[in-house]
Amino acid sequence: MGEVVREQMEFDILIVGGGPAGLSAAIRLKQLLPSLEICLIEKASEIGAHIVSGVVIEPTALNELIPDWQQKNAPLDTSVQHEAFFYLPNEDKSINIPIIKSIMPQMDNEGNYVGSLGDFCRWLAAEAEAMDIQIFPGFAGSDLIIENNRVMGVVTGDMGLEKDGSQGGNYVPGMELRAKYTLFAEGCRGSLSKKLMGFFNLRQGVDPQTYGIGIKELWEIPQEKFSAGYIQHSFGWPLDNRTYGGSWLYHFGSNLVSCGFVLGLDYENTWLSPFDEMQRVKKHPIIRKYLEGGRRIGYSARALSEGGYQSIPKLTFPGGLLIGDAAGFLNVPKIKGTHTAMKSGMIAAESIVEALNTQQAEPMIYQFRIRKSWVYDELYQVRNIRPAFAKFGAKFATLYTGFDSLVRGKVPWTFRHRLADNDKLKAASLCVKPDYPKPDDKLTFSRESSVFLANIDHRDDQPVHLKLKNPSIWKTVNWDIFKAPETRYCPAGVYEVVDADHENQEPKLQINAQNCIHCKTCDIKDPTQNIDWETPEGGSGPNYSGGM
Structure with a gap:
C-alpha cells in the first residue's frame, strides 16, 4: 500500500x-x-x-x-421525588439505610433529574x-x-x-x-x-486510575409498579466483602426503569463475571418486585473512572x-x-x-x-471513600464512609490507589467459582440476547479493532494462570475459548469483535495489559436509542 x-x-x-x-x-x-x-x-x-x-x-x-434550559425543552422532565438506599445482607433480606442529608450529603438527590443521558x-x-x-x-x-x-x-x-x-x-x-x-x-x-x-x-x-464497569438494562414496567422520580440504590449481596459495587433503579419517562449494576474492576476473583452478577442482583425481592411483569427493551455497558x-x-x-x-x-x-x-x-x-x-x-x-x-x-x-472499600472491605468501609461524610473529608490523611486494576486479579487456583444459575429469559438473560438489544453494527470484514500486543502471552498467562478472565469480564461475549476440551489441541482465543459494545473493560482488566482497544471504523458499534 x-x-x-x-x-x-x-x-x-x-x-x-x-x-x-x-x-x-x-x-x-x-x-x-x-x-x-x-x-x-x-x-x-x-x-x-x-x-x-x-x-x-x-x-x-x-x-x-x-x-x-427548561424553557428550551431539555429532556429532563422527571425530577427526583423519592429515594431509598439498601444494604443487602443476602439474597432475600434488605436493610433500609435512611439518607440523612447532614451525614450523607452525596446521596441526597433533591433537586436532581432522572432521564436519558x-x-x-x-x-x-x-x-x-x-x-x-x-x-x-x-x-x-x-x-x-x-x-x-x-x-x-x-x-x-x-x-x-x-x-x-x-x-x-x-x-x-x-x-x-x-x-x-x-x-x-x-x-x-x-x-x-x-x-x-x-x-x-x-x-x-x-x-493509578481505578475503574468500574456499569451494566444497564432499560425496562418498561406495568403502570401500577411505576413511580415517576423514584430512585433506589443498593450494595452488598451478591458481592462479597472485598468486592466493590452496587445496583440502581431509576423510574423516569413513561413507565421506564433504568436498572443497572456497577462493579469495581479492582476485583480479585478471576471467576467473577460482572454480567452474571448483574443478572443475579435482579432476583433480589427489592428489585424483582418492580421488574416482574415488565419487558426489557435495552442493554448497554461502559467502563467508568473511579479513582477520583x-x-x-x-x-x-x-x-x-x-x-x-x-x-x-x-x-x-x-x-x-x-x-x-x-x-x-x-x-x-x-x-x-x-x-x-x-x-x-x-x-x-x-x-x-x-x-x-x-x-x-x-x-x-470524597477522596477517601472509594479507596476505603479497597482498603477495609465493604462492611468497615461503610462505617468509615459515614464518618468521612460527616466531617466532609476534612481528615489529615488521603488513602491511595496502590495498584492498577489488572494487577489485582488472583490465579484461578486461588479463587472460588461463583454459582451462576441459567437465565430464565423473563428476569435474567444471556449475553447473546442482551447484546442483540444493543443494536450493534460492525462491518464484518473491517479490521479487528481488539488487538493482542503479544499473542503468545494469552496461553501462558491468561489461560494457564487465570483461565481466560476475558470470557467473563466482557459483558458482550467478544472473547471465546475454542478447542479447550479437545485432546491433543491447545486452547485458542477467538475474538468476536463484531459483538463489541465499546465498554473498554478488556483494555483495563487484562492481566498483562496485552489487549489494546483501538477505534473501529467510524459509526461502528452499538446504537443506543432514546431512553438509554
Whole structure:
C-alpha cells in the first residue's frame, strides 16, 4: 500500500468526543468567542448512540451553561421525588439505610433529574449546532498529529479497509483535522487519551486510575409498579466483602426503569463475571418486585473512572487538554459525573480563550482553574471513600464512609490507589467459582440476547479493532494462570475459548469483535495489559436509542 494522501481541514478548536464534556466545552467556547471555528467529532453513528449512564443529573453545571434550559425543552422532565438506599445482607433480606442529608450529603438527590443521558446529549448537540458549531458524527479519531512536541490535531480512521488492512473497493482515507488546540473528551479510557498520557507522561506522580464497569438494562414496567422520580440504590449481596459495587433503579419517562449494576474492576476473583452478577442482583425481592411483569427493551455497558482526586492526571499538554471522564472527574460516592464533566468542559473553554489571547502553546491555566473550582472541592471532599472499600472491605468501609461524610473529608490523611486494576486479579487456583444459575429469559438473560438489544453494527470484514500486543502471552498467562478472565469480564461475549476440551489441541482465543459494545473493560482488566482497544471504523458499534 502506497503513501496515503489525506485531506486536511483546519479549525480554531477541535473537540474529540460528543458527550456532555465535549458539547459543553463547544457551547461555552461559542458563548465566549462567537467567531471561533469549532469542530466536534464523535465516533458513534450519531450523538448519543454510545452514551451510557443511569442517569440522575445534578443540574449545577447546566444552570451555569444554559440557564433557560427548561424553557428550551431539555429532556429532563422527571425530577427526583423519592429515594431509598439498601444494604443487602443476602439474597432475600434488605436493610433500609435512611439518607440523612447532614451525614450523607452525596446521596441526597433533591433537586436532581432522572432521564436519558443519550437524549440529553442529543439536545445539547442541537443547541451547539444552532450556534454554528460543526459536529461530525461517525468520525473516529484514530491517531494523534504531533509535530515539534505539540498536538496539532487528530487523524480520523480510514473507511473501507478489508480485514487484513488492505484497501477495499470502497476505501476512503481518513482526514487530518488540525486545530490550534484540541480538547479530548473521549470518556473513560479513551484510546487517544491513553496515547496522550503515555507520550506526555501525564500520569507521573499520581495514583493509578481505578475503574468500574456499569451494566444497564432499560425496562418498561406495568403502570401500577411505576413511580415517576423514584430512585433506589443498593450494595452488598451478591458481592462479597472485598468486592466493590452496587445496583440502581431509576423510574423516569413513561413507565421506564433504568436498572443497572456497577462493579469495581479492582476485583480479585478471576471467576467473577460482572454480567452474571448483574443478572443475579435482579432476583433480589427489592428489585424483582418492580421488574416482574415488565419487558426489557435495552442493554448497554461502559467502563467508568473511579479513582477520583488521587488519580487525576496532568490535564494539559502543548496543544490541548483533557476534559470529562477522559480525565477522571467522576464523583463515585455521589454516583454522578455529568455535572463535573460539563463544568470541566466549561472551564476548559474559558482557559482556551485565555490561551488564545496570550498565544500559549500549552493552556496551563486550565489546571489552575480546575483546582480553584467546585469540581476540585467536590472530589477532594470524597477522596477517601472509594479507596476505603479497597482498603477495609465493604462492611468497615461503610462505617468509615459515614464518618468521612460527616466531617466532609476534612481528615489529615488521603488513602491511595496502590495498584492498577489488572494487577489485582488472583490465579484461578486461588479463587472460588461463583454459582451462576441459567437465565430464565423473563428476569435474567444471556449475553447473546442482551447484546442483540444493543443494536450493534460492525462491518464484518473491517479490521479487528481488539488487538493482542503479544499473542503468545494469552496461553501462558491468561489461560494457564487465570483461565481466560476475558470470557467473563466482557459483558458482550467478544472473547471465546475454542478447542479447550479437545485432546491433543491447545486452547485458542477467538475474538468476536463484531459483538463489541465499546465498554473498554478488556483494555483495563487484562492481566498483562496485552489487549489494546483501538477505534473501529467510524459509526461502528452499538446504537443506543432514546431512553438509554
